[in-house]
Amino acid sequence: MRAFQILIDGFAISALYALGATGFTLIFGVSGVLNLSHGAIMVAAAVAAWAAASILGVGTYAGALIGVAVALLTAFATYFAVVKPIQDSRRIPNEEKEIFVLTGTLLWGIMIQELIAYFFTNNAKTVLPIVEGVVEILGVRTPKNEIFTAIVCCLVIALLWLLVNRTRTGKAVLAASMNPRGVTLLGLELTNIYIVVWAIYGILAGIAGVLLGMFLGVSSYSVGPLTASAFSIVVLGGLGSVSGSLIAAFVVGYLETLTAYLVSPAYRTIPALLLLVFVMYIRPQGLLGRR
Amino acid sequence: MNKALSGALRIALGAAATGAVMAASGAALAADPIRIGVIAEAQAIAGASIPQAAQLAADEINAKGGVDGRKIEIIGYDNHSSSADSVRAFQRAVNEDKVNAVIASYISEVVLALEPWASRLKTPFVTPGAASNEISKSVHADYEKNKYTFHGYLTSAALALSVCDAAKDLLVDRMHMKSAVIMSEDAAWTKPLDVGYEECLPKIGLKVLDHIRFSPDTTDFTPIFNKIEGAKPDVIITGISHVGVQPTVQWKNQQVPIPMFGISSQATNETFGKDTNQAAEGVLYQGVSGPGVAVTPKSVPFAENFKKKYGNFPSYAGYTAYDEVYYIADAVKRAGSTDADKLVDALEKTDWEGTIGRVQFYGKDDPFTHSIKYGKGLITGLMLQWQDGKQIAVWPKDVAKVDVKFPSFIKLSN
Numbered sequence: 001m002r003a004f005q006i007l008i009d010g011f012a013i014s015a016l017y018a019l020g021a022t023g024f025t026l027i028f029g030v031s032g033v034l035n036l037s038h039g040a041i042m043v044a045a046a047v048a049a050w051a052a053a054s055i056l057g058v059g060t061y062a063g064a065l066i067g068v069a070v071a072l073l074t075a076f077a078t079y080f081a082v083v084k085p086i087q088d089s090r091r092i093p094n095e096e097k098e099i100f101v102l103t104g105t106l107l108w109g110i111m112i113q114e115l116i117a118y119f120f121t122n123n124a125k126t127v128l129p130i131v132e133g134v135v136e137i138l139g140v141r142t143p144k145n146e147i148f149t150a151i152v153c154c155l156v157i158a159l160l161w162l163l164v165n166r167t168r169t170g171k172a173v174l175a176a177s178m179n180p181r182g183v184t185l186l187g188l189e190l191t192n193i194y195i196v197v198w199a200i201y202g203i204l205a206g207i208a209g210v211l212l213g214m215f216l217g218v219s220s221y222s223v224g225p226l227t228a229s230a231f232s233i234v235v236l237g238g239l240g241s242v243s244g245s246l247i248a249a250f251v252v253g254y255l256e257t258l259t260a261y262l263v264s265p266a267y268r269t270i271p272a273l274l275l276l277v278f279v280m281y282i283r284p285q286g287l288l289g290r291r
Numbered sequence: 292m293n294k295a296l297s298g299a300l301r302i303a304l305g306a307a308a309t310g311a312v313m314a315a316s317g318a319a320l321a322a323d324p325i326r327i328g329v330i331a332e333a334q335a336i337a338g339a340s341i342p343q344a345a346q347l348a349a350d351e352i353n354a355k356g357g358v359d360g361r362k363i364e365i366i367g368y369d370n371h372s373s374s375a376d377s378v379r380a381f382q383r384a385v386n387e388d389k390v391n392a393v394i395a396s397y398i399s400e401v402v403l404a405l406e407p408w409a410s411r412l413k414t415p416f417v418t419p420g421a422a423s424n425e426i427s428k429s430v431h432a433d434y435e436k437n438k439y440t441f442h443g444y445l446t447s448a449a450l451a452l453s454v455c456d457a458a459k460d461l462l463v464d465r466m467h468m469k470s471a472v473i474m475s476e477d478a479a480w481t482k483p484l485d486v487g488y489e490e491c492l493p494k495i496g497l498k499v500l501d502h503i504r505f506s507p508d509t510t511d512f513t514p515i516f517n518k519i520e521g522a523k524p525d526v527i528i529t530g531i532s533h534v535g536v537q538p539t540v541q542w543k544n545q546q547v548p549i550p551m552f553g554i555s556s557q558a559t560n561e562t563f564g565k566d567t568n569q570a571a572e573g574v575l576y577q578g579v580s581g582p583g584v585a586v587t588p589k590s591v592p593f594a595e596n597f598k599k600k601y602g603n604f605p606s607y608a609g610y611t612a613y614d615e616v617y618y619i620a621d622a623v624k625r626a627g628s629t630d631a632d633k634l635v636d637a638l639e640k641t642d643w644e645g646t647i648g649r650v651q652f653y654g655k656d657d658p659f660t661h662s663i664k665y666g667k668g669l670i671t672g673l674m675l676q677w678q679d680g681k682q683i684a685v686w687p688k689d690v691a692k693v694d695v696k697f698p699s700f701i702k703l704s705n
Contacts, residue, residue, distance in 0.1 A: 009513050009514075117371075118334065121334045122371075122372070123535075123566055124536035125536065126536060126567060126568060133546075134546045141545065143545050217510070221508070260513075265511075266505055268511075
């Protein structure tokens with residue numbers, strides 16, 4: 001009974017982590033950007049979905065769409081207002097650009113966090129679930145919303161796989177992650193590829209944010225922990241490796257759930273962080289890292 | 292810039308500055324305002340009502356001519372729920388903005404950090420919402436030093452009593468419940484609260500089956516509810532303030548069949564309904580006052596005026612903050628001065644009918660010195676329930692309008 005409970009709860013949370021981390025690792029793989037405003041974009045999506053549904057009263061579906069749209073816009077704003085100016089700058093030496101991008105996106109994330117706290121308070125918000133009610137699975141009373149979350153996450157990840165491996169745009173993205181210079185030599189505009197990647201990222205982060213808002217709820221305080229969790233999953237899986245991130249998301253998700261059920265909810269995140277440190281010792285490139 | 296010009300400029304600036312100073316002191320002679328610093332969690336659901344309610348009280352007092360012709364001026368500081376920010380705000384309030392008294396915070400950790408500063412800077416300080424017993428115990432332990440601090444809200448010990456009193460009538464006598472699990476967040480204010488719960492619950496006939504303390508940054512409450520359900524209690528007795536929205540929503544989404552009853556600070560604010568998408572339905576929470584509840588003749592008009600001005604009914608700390616501005620003004624009037632020591636003397640003699648009941652402070656020899664007195668005819672607290680999206684009093688009998696009722700997923704064992 002308890003084993004099933006852990007299996008079911010762990011799956012939903014892992015799938016959500018996977019979705020959140022996929023976009024994060026994709027951006028890094030293709031453009032070398034570690035986007036530390038990741039958590040802020042997810043929270044912005046969830047709060048926008050909440051505000052649209054609860055304050056403006058547009059309904060759950062429209063609310064969720066607005067949430068994803070806000071994440072997409074915020075992702076573009078992150079790229080055009082923060083990342084691109086740093087990448088294009090002639091005054092910042094190339095070898096320092098990575099650190100500038102890290103600092104820039106971190107500050108950008110804090111700005112978004114403070115804006116959300118200012119306009120919507122730092123209290124947790126929860127997005128009204130698209131499906132309500134519970135069902136019994138193997139004797140475990142499971143909210144339908146939890147199943148919905150898991151299904152949407154898996155579907156979106158499958159779509160992403162199709163997009164990357166089966167479409168022309170996707171192949172260009174894949175090529176850019178392998179050899180950016182080669183892509184430009186083939187006559188493809190690298191900036192256009194980056195825009196596509198940021199758009200994919202925005203949608204993924206938006207869906208993950210809205211689902212998280214429905215499943216657990218988010219507040220402006222969630223910004224830091226969300227970025228940190230995506231970051232550690234991606235590092236554990238191997239920076240830039242999408243499949244590594246997927247595996248790592250499930251490892252972290254289940255490890256956390258096991259700890260919460262079998263040890264104490266208070267120590268939930270500790271074993272996963274210890275595992276991260278351990279993996280860094282024996283395999284610094286992460287589980288499926290390329291370097 | 293040439294020398295002559297810079298000299299002329301300096302003279303001009305000097306003259307302007309002197310003029311400004313003269314104008315300021317001239318105004319001071321006419322009617323020096325009573326300045327009250329309000330340091331609060333303006334971005335948090337329970338704290339947001341504090342500066343709003345204080346301003347409302349000040350506006351009302353000023354509209355009636357102030358205190359002996361002196362206006363009340365509220366100077367607000369957002370502390371972002373941080374002790375460090377609060378201490379800086381307190382120093383600035385006293386040293387630069389020259390406040391006569393400070394109203395601050397609903398978080399015990401913040402209030403405990405400010406208490407020594409009230410002593411050092413000799414500034415009367417009242418908290419509208421923190422609960423830890425330590426606040427008033429420190430006043431008792433070193434009265435001469437800490438007498439500047441007043442606890443304008445119930446201590447955790449009194450809160451536990453209030454919850455148990457209500458639980459006896461509602462849960463034990465009426466619904467024949469027999470067992471409970473305590474679920475509280477790990478924070479300074481819940482330590483004495485839990486001690487109080489552990490002591491009084493068995494006395495009223497509720498056996499404590501388990502006691503779960505969780506970190507305030509918990510986001511997934513599934514394992515906690517799962518553990519509670521495993522213990523099969525009749526009721527969950529809560530002690531939550533930093534968290535509120537997430538456990539409430541997950542309680543509903545997971546259809547945990549056990550009612551929640553106790554302290555839930557966020558649930559006291561009307562905005563909680565929207566924040567939880569009405570998942571609060573059926574939640575029972577302790578309050579000192581509430582919308583539509585005539586604890587005193589002042590309660591309902593205050594709540595209505597607050598809603599008219601700010602769009603929602605206040606949190607519990609709004610009621611206390613509103614009363615505090617009034618009894619600080621009253622103390623200034625009785626003391627005939629804003630001198631800190633005279634003000635402390637006058638505050639100790641407070642006997643003020645506010646929105647939460649009759650406010651009096653325990654004296655030097657009581658263990659909870661400068662905390663508001665709990666008891667019949669003073670402040671007893673209420674039990675309210677979220678019903679059909681509204682906060683409705685269900686206890687005590689004289690103010691209760693309706694019976695307790697629960698959403699359909701709650702399965703009462705009797």
